[in-house]
Amino acid sequence: MAPAAIPTLRVEREFLADAPMMLACDEVGRGALAGPVTIGLVLIDSGVRRMPAGLRDSKLLSEPRREAMAPRAATWVRASAVGEATAAEIDELGIMACLGLAGARAFAELSAANELIADVPLLLDGNHDWLSASIERRARVVTRVKADRDCASVAAASVIAKVHRDRFMRRMHDERPLYAWDENKGYSSRAHFAAIAEHGPSELHRTTWLHEQTQPAPTLFDLSVG
Template identity: 60%
Template sequence: MPADPTLRFERSLFRNGVESIIACDEVGRGALAGPVAVGMVVIDQSVRRMPKGLRDSKLLPEPHREALAPLCTRWVLYSAVGLASADEIDSLGLSRCLGLAGRRALESLEAMGAPIGSSTLVLDGNWDYLNPVLDTRVDVVTRIKADRDCASVAAASVIAKVHRDRLLIDRDVVTPGYGWASNKGYASRAHFAAIDLLGPSDYHRLSWLKGDVPLEQVE
């Protein structure tokens, strides 16, 4: 079983003089349809006990994520989710759209009064996709498996996942027949069968439907 996330890494940054942390994670990266979402939360040294049962969103059943999301929102100082649409992914590519969604999340945090300029951003993975699209650079620390190990990043992943899932569930009413509520836009045999029957919708990433696309486990 995976280890529960902790605040050990975040506290090491605070000990080294970091005043506040913006934790960042993305969801929807591998989907056939719908937006890519980047969740961000802000914490400082005043944040203490994390929500019970917190883990990376991919390791949690949907009801647990739904229950945890409001707890995570109350636990952190600020939270936001930025999106980049399927059309934007088709025209700009996924890499740039990760940065675009992240920039939109940062702009939302800034509008709330979050201390963007004096914060260090902890980004899950080993690639800084954010700074290339920003007018003013931010201090980014990349960390592989941060969504698994760092409680703040796990909270960002839960908030982003629930936000994006709800968009897909709502889409099931607007554009029925694709099974959005169950597949959340990810590849499955039933999803491909629906595309064959109905054709792609305006919510699909058309550039991703060309050629062979592997089946992916729904996040």
């Protein structure tokens, strides 16, 4: 198996050659059956230093490594924020609208605590800009496929968001230990579907999604890392 790609600051340095600061963004929880969709947003500037050793896209780190990395990632960047949209909002508005809603909440939190330049560049993982309209184009969003794998700032955003969401799902498991959320974090698994069949959905489940999926698709990897 090939070693995991190591993110760098190459892309960020290109942005920071023309701007004194930039933002980076990633989402987690898009494909879950239960729980919120969560957006991580970080701010870095031209004084950014070498990334923490071991920083990777959250999907490439084990849960213990993510937990250890999250505070290091948060102190490495100049500032960070997390925004969420609930399962009920996803049922009402749809997942794409809720990506924008959660992103707007993260942007509002970060911009309230930090003075951002006009037209601040924002590096967004993926190939679709679901954020610009929700933040009223207050940032210049640039999409990049595999940015969470290749760009250190986006990897930091992904780790911060993933650990934040996982901790929430573990707390929810402690309150209602029926669905093994401490293990699956709300993602599809045979045990999760079996628990839903036995106990019915909870208020954290995306009920519109459950109507579309009656059993999990076979998988060779752990869906809870996405």
